[in-house]
Amino acid sequence: MASKHKALVNNKTLLKSKAVQTWARRLHIYISMALLLVVLFFAITGITLNRPALFVKSQPDISQLTLSLPVELLSSDGGKYVPNESALVKHLTQYARLSGQPSALQVFTEVEDDELLEGEITMDYKGPGYNVAVFIDMASAEAVIEKTHYGAVAILNDLHKGRNSGEVWKWFIDITALLMVFFVLTGVCLLVPKKKTFNTSLKWTVFGSLISLLIFFVAVP
Template identity: 40%
Template sequence: MTENADTSKSAAPRPTAAVNARRSFWLKQLHSWHWISAAVSLVGMMLFAITGITLNHAAQIPAKPVVKETTAEMPAPLVARLADFPDETTDPAPDVMVRWAKDAFDVNIAGKPTETTAEEIYVALPMPGGDAWMTLDRTTGEAVYEKTTRGAIAYLNDLHKGRNSGTVWYWFIDVFAVACVIFTVTGLALVWFHARSRPSSWPLVALGLVIPVVIALVFIH
């Protein structure tokens, strides 16, 4: 009687259904987060990978700057309205100058810091892939707007670095980085789930860690 009871207890089925259900749930979750993060970061990841190469070979990629200079003259009544603007300041240009610059040069200088003296108002207008500036003579009203562009590759390289690309791009980089982290973490979790049936998984992961560490320790001084 005791022997039969022991045999019955040892033969009880393991709760494989519950284990499989949990495994199936987490696999579905990981796959969902993995492909969604991959879709969100796909274009950005391609851009940053390509510009990583172009930045690494920036010295070998020729870039011929194109400089365009435009001149105009602010009407005397508008120049007179600048008299109240301080002689020495870094405050943004007054509204009258902002509106005139938009009409004369199709450039937005609103909110940009200036380098103002008694003689002129200078506004730096840096941008991805180039540079620009505007200066206005406070006496004569003569204005010069100069814009320099260095081509599409320089533009994309500056986007990679977030150089002079504005607040919206600044936040895009943060959101893109979070999506990439989710993509890699869920990918690592999927490797862990499937590693038993794929023996090369962990050696490849380890290789991805060891290679940059060895390069950093041995070749970077």
């Protein structure tokens, strides 16, 4: 028991040391300024996500276009009626001006006596607040492309969730979350030497936590 008490005292002494307090203050200030706009972004989009009826467009903008494809894109070394996936995706992205993450191709063919009776390729592109459905008739080598835009707020909401935003953006969210943890911990560290303020802050922490738990257990269905 005495050893635990001694270790606790030593930890408090370490946190109160000038070097630790100096670095905690620097990190707290610099992280807060680095994340200023990012935290505002996540705070505001938290509201727009929570109240989609107030902010998100009820009717998305939908447009459709038809694109003729070179027939060589619909065959490959894998077979006469096996599309060249990479070349096809590149062609669609360039000439239909598509963005987002393309899905894998879904190919359906009906062949009789080496003749294509029916063939269809489907795929989609997905990005923040954006979706594209592609339907390709292999017999006519025509692609019908339907673009759906859900508006600027939907883009921000998807970025908040990391939805269809790419791997780099996911890492950005992870790093931001870790920096916010450091921001909180350095704030606590700065309070340790101020005994009266620290004790008051602990009371507010307990109060806020209890209110959150009360709302969860009482008000959440």
